[in-house]
Amino acid sequence: METHDPLERAELTFLLGMAFQLVLSEFVSRLDAAGYADLRPMHGLVFQALRGSGATSSELAEQLGVTKQAAGQIIDDLEKRGYVERRPHPAGGRRKLVVLTEKAVEHLAVAGRILHELEAQLTKQLHEVGQEVPRAELAAVIRTLAGDSIPPWRPIW
Helix, strand or coil: CCCCCHHHHCCHHHHHHHHHHHHHHHHHHHHHHHHHCCCCHHHHHHHHHHCCCCECHHHHHHHHCCCHHHHHHHHHHHHHCCCEEEEECCCCCCCEEEEECHHHHHHHHHHHHHHHHHHHHHHHHHHHCCCCCCHHHHHHHHHHHHCCCCCCCCCCC
């Protein structure tokens, strides 16, 4: 069946990118309104990588796909703003373990709530027009391309 909607004829990468950009933009706007205008999406990736027991700056650089220097700059900035702190590494030596502060944990809770609200709203709006969030289809695309090795959550653009 021929469609007149140019988006339905667009390349998959364009559609995925635009959908991501629109959802992320709405998410960031809502986070800004909740009092987190000082954070950007990259900071959320950092918080996810440090969640739990934390990581060294080298481990963080690897997870984010950035240089050690870039990871160090991000850590310095977030430390100044009270979102992370450096602690002695449990294994000893000169290495430092970067961990989230309570301020960052609170941010993650707020961000999680906002993200779930956004997804629920999107699900409701799509349901009203007979559509669904294509979660299973997107998961299938990822599994087809990545197999059992789900890639890390990091930007590669």
